[in-house]
Amino acid sequence: MFRKILIANRGEIACRVAATARRLGVRTVAVYSDADAGARHVMACDEAVALGGAAPRDSYLRWQRMLDAARATGAEAVHPGYGFLSENEDFAQACADAGLVFIGPPPAAIRAMGSKAAAKALMAQAGVPLVPGYHGEDNDPARLADEAGRIGYPVLIKASAGGGGKGMRRVDRAEDFAAALASCQREAQASFGDAHVLVERYVLKPRHIEIQVFADTQGHCIHLGERDCSVQRRHQKVLEESPAPGLTAARRAEMGAAAVAAAQAVGYVGAGTVEFIAEELDDGDLRFYFMEMNTRLQVEHPVTEAVTGLDLVEWQLRVAAGEPLPARQADIVQRGHAIEARICAENPEAGFLPATGRLVVARWPEHVEFRRDEHLPRLDGGFGEGDEITPWYDSMIAKLIVWGEDRAQALARLDAALAATRLVGPANNVAFLRRVVASRSFVQADLDTALIEREHAALFDAPGLAPEWAAAAVVADACAAEATTVDADPWSRRDGWRLRGGARRRFELEIGGERVVATVQRRHDGEAVLELGEQRWPLLARALGDGRHEVRLGDQRRLLAVHRDGERRAVFAPDGQLLVTLHDPIAHAGDHAGETGRLSAPMPGKIVAIAVEAGQAVRRGQALAVLEAMKMEHTITAPRDGVVEALLVRAGDTVAEGSELLRLSGDE
Incomplete structure (x- = not known):
C-alpha cells in the first residue's frame, strides 16, 4: 500500500x-x-x-x-x-x-473511451448495440446538419470528449440546429478543451442505466451491478438508485456482461462505469444501447457501495497498489435498495440556474459519513456552515444516500432525511427533491430522463407551506428574539408586555412574491391573535432553541424552524419550506425604486457570446447573450420586443452578479 x-x-x-x-x-x-x-x-x-x-x-x-x-x-x-x-x-x-x-486506468484505456465517437466505433466492432447516429470525424457544420436530417429529428448533439451534460443539446427542428451546434461546441471547448461533437437519434423515452465495473492488473474484471440515473435536469443527474427498478435478472446479466466486455476490450484497470440508454419495449422488457464509458469513479458510486457493502475507494487504492480484486463475480451480492439525492446550490424555479453565496445555515439529519449504515442516511459533502459557494466550480453542495430493505423503505427514509435538512444562503433544491421523491412517476418507478418535465405541474406548481404558518413562524421568531430571558424585570422586556391593556405589532412581509401585512395583538396576560388580511387566529408560540419553535394557530400545532439571512427568513416545516422577507421600513426609508427592465447578469460569470448588435430590433424570447458560469452556458433572452439601445459588455468579459449587460429602447 x-x-x-x-x-x-x-x-x-x-x-x-x-x-x-x-x-x-x-x-x-x-x-x-x-x-x-x-x-x-x-x-x-x-x-x-x-x-x-x-x-x-x-x-x-x-x-x-x-x-x-x-x-x-x-x-x-x-x-x-x-x-x-x-x-x-x-x-x-x-x-x-x-x-x-x-x-485510475492506463492512458490507453482513457484514450480509447475518452472520445465518444471512437468508443462507439470500438463498441460496434465488439457487437454492442449503438443508438443510430453520426460518430465520424468530419465536424463541418454543414455535414453535421445533413447527418441530423438523415437521422431524423429529434436529435441529440453531444460533446465527443464530454460528460455531465456539458456540450449536449436536444434539437427538435432543423432551423434550430446551427445555433444549438455552436453552443455545444463552445461549451465543449470550454469544459474539455475539445469542440468535437457527435449527433444521435434522440430516444423519446430513454432510461439511463449504468453498470459499475472494476478490473485489476492481473486481468480480472467484474461488474458490481447497475444504477438507474434516469431522473435528470439539463442532462445532469438528480437522483440515482440501485438496483434499477424493473430490470430483470436476465437483462441485468446481459448488461453486466456487455460492460465487462467493453472494459476488457481496452485493457481497463480500476473503477469505471459503462453507461447505457435503455428504452422500454411493448412487453415491458428493456432494449439497451451503449452510450459511453466514464473512465473514473462516478458521483453516484455510494449507492453501489450501499447495496453491496463494499468500499470502492479502498478498492481503487488496493488495485492501484498492485493487489488483486478483493472479490470475484460470484461473491458480489446486492441487498436492499439505495437512493442518492444530489443537493445543489441552484434555483429549480428559475430553470435550475446555479446559485452562489455564503452557506449561512447548514443543518443536516443525523447521519454517518463515508461508511455504510443501514438505518442512518450517509452524507458526502464538501461544504459546511459558513462556507462560500463560488461560481467557479460545480454547484453540488452534498449528497444524501439512504438504504432500505426495499425501495419503499428507501423512499421513506430519503424523504425524512431531506425534511430534516435545513440550508440557508444560496438557493438550493432540497424542497424540489422532496417533491420529486413524492411524485407519482418516481414512486411508481415510471422512470425516464424526461420525468421532471412530465411531472412539471406537481414539481413546480404544487402548493408549499401555507402563508399563515410561515407568517406565524416569522412573528414567533421575531418576538422570541426581542424577549428578555435573563432579566425577570418586566419593565426591561421588549416583547410588547403591558401592565394594562395590550400591544399591537405590525410586520411587513413578502411571502411568495406578494407583500402582506401581519399584525399581532398581544394582551397583558400573554395571549395573542395573528391577523393576516381578513383572517384571524389565536396564536401561541414557544421557542425551543436553534431557531425551532412550537407554534399553535387556533387548534392546530406545528414544529417550525426559522433561520435568518439578513432580512430573509427561511421557514422549515415537516411538510415544506418557504422563504419570507421581513421588511424593516426604517432601514429602507431612504430607498428609491430600483431601475426596471435592465438586462443584467443573473450570477457571476463570463460572457462567451453576444448574439445581437446595437440598433438591432429583437423580439421577446430572442437570445441576446450567452453567459458561462459553473461550467455551463446560460442564455440571456429579451424580456419583451424592442431595439438594442446599447451593448455594455463584450464577449470575453467577466461580469459580476447584477452587472448590466445591455439596454433595450424604452428602459428607464
Missing part, C-alpha cells in the same frame, strides 16, 4: 478519498485554488499545496502543478477524483512518466 497520495481534486470526493486513506494508514496531500484556501477538503488532508487562481484552467486543470506538488511532498500516487483531470490521458501519462501511480 502507498505511504502518501496526492488528491488532484476538490469537494466531497477529495474528502471521501482522504477519509478512506486515513483508515488505511495512508497520508494525503490536498491541492487547492485561491477560491478554496479554506475549503473542507484542505482541512481533511494531512498536507496541502496551493495551485493558484480560482478558475479551473488556472488551478485544478494545470496538471504540471499537480506533478510539482506530488514531487515536493513525496507523494507516490495521484488520485484524480472525478471531473477535472480524472479522464485526461495526458495527465495519466505524465504521472507515469514522473514515476507516480495514477489511481
